[in-house]
Amino acid sequence: MSGRMKGKIVSVYGSLVIAEMEDRVVQNSVGYCHRSDGTRLLSEVIRVRGQLADLQVFEETRGLKTGDEVEFRAEMLSVVLGPGLLGQVYDGLQNPLPELAQRVGYFLAPGTYVPGLSTAVTWDFTPSAKVGDSVVAGDTLGTVPEGIFTHRIMAPFAWRGRYTVERIASAGQYTIDAEIATVVDAQGERRVVTMQQTWPVKVPLNVSRRRLLPTEPLVTRVRIVDSMFPIVRGGTYCIPGPFGAGKTVLQQITSRHAEIDVVVFAACGERAGEVVETLRDFPKLIDPRTGRSLMERTIIVCNTSAMPVAAREASVYTAATLAEYYRQMGLDVLLLADSTSRWAQAMRELSGRLEEIPGEEAFPAYLESRIAAFYERAGVLELTDGQLGSLTIGGTVSPAGGNFEEPVTQGTLKVVGAFLGLSRARSDARRYPAIDPLDSWSKYRGIIEPAKVLQMRRLLAQGHEVRQMMTVVGEEGTSAEDFAIALKADFFDNCFLQQNAFDDVDGATPAERQRFVFDKALQVVELDLAGLDKTQLREVMVRAADWFRNWNYAASGSSEYDRYLHEIDRFIADRQQSTP
Ligand SMILES: Nc1ncnc2c1ncn2[C@@H]1O[C@H](COP(=O)(O)OP(=O)(O)O)[C@@H](O)[C@H]1O
């Protein structure tokens, strides 16, 4: 396919345009539809049938008509990569939306494309490659400071083979479009390198020696996650839950407290309000590590249902590519998609317009493979220099009515490593985070010994059974032994699984402290309470719960912390002694 080719529009159906091509164009290449007023609208070729190309337009197609010209490009939908991405708020096509946070409901006019990175800003470049060095795609040529990170300027990821550095810029201030190196290949072909490069969003970016199995726990400081349903660096997880159950709050907590470097947040809201909330809340979040705005190490890619459907679908890929780019620098990146159900709905709409044969609930038949391909972009890479970089992906799913038996939840369940299912009953009872400890699971090994985790899961399941029985037979019909099990399960739930997201101490528990508290809680649930009647049992467990809750709120190393720990230890020793 050479340079630019032309075509003519034969019909327009909403965001779907059919054009007749003069030459054959390639699927997934981009084309600009020229409105007669001169506006150019970006689109993507999604199907080629003989001389006809089906184009998905990323804009409102009003004003586009039969006979209008289409200009095809020999390139795929791409993003620009380079220093300056952190802190940005983009739409699905990487247009910066700086004003969106203040101006609710403001979107760019159709045909307005703003470069994703500014060429006016200069960056403090330090070369790391030397003249004569042999370099391949992804190798570091130099660095610039970007926020709290060292941003690597890497040889273009699309390169094939080796190049020799012929010239490298000296340390100094450069814009992203300035030449920083010239390289030459074995045939003597010369190339100029700048600090920016492009990458097609639908192609995973993973230039590396190899992929490693993700095994290192990613500590989120959310106790129920780290201790019971762990996630790992380079792994995947999903958070399904009904509206209002706490999916977005959980992702915000994780963004702040998880032990990772860069956060990329793909906000796909159903209503404009949800995304506006994200844009309003996120910049206010304080990074506990720096005491400054969390935005300094965050990128937001957002869209709402007010935006054209194709742009909504593309936004998830745009976010994935930006996240992968920072992984190439040896950083640990967390990509959060909220909600993948909206993304799937965009897919369904597009598929409907193409009149494809629908699958379950009118989603396209390829829904599952698209979901799988998205989560497969996660992973730990050993980069070309031997360093490791990771991308962890977490997506929320918002099934209608909270019913998990639907295609998006089910398709996601098949591919992710951990399932953090939120329950309406728990959120209604304000038991936050409302992750259901009976329904959730993780295939990963976390910070607590699996045997201990299993022991607690059994207790929770038994406690639940007793509670269910009690609704039938009442407290009188329940044995003291069963009653003690229910109380112990409640104790662990209240004092460990539940956490106050809005408290500085309780809201974020480091791994070491989690292990310590978990073991103490285990000692309590292992206490032999035989011989106590129900009133005494309740009294004992309420006392234990009080100490633990106060302890959770006490800062590590404070005198309060020591005091509550002392009380707990004395309580455990007393109970152990009183057992014959
Ligand atoms: N961990 C939490 N701690 C305290 N309150 C929470 C927590 N999670 C959710 N909430 C409450 O529930 C409301 C809805 O949560 P949100 O995350 O927006 O739900 P969803 O994204 O699932 O629709 C929040 O505004 C907040 O008041």
Ligand SMILES: [Mg+2]
């Ligand atoms: Mg939400």
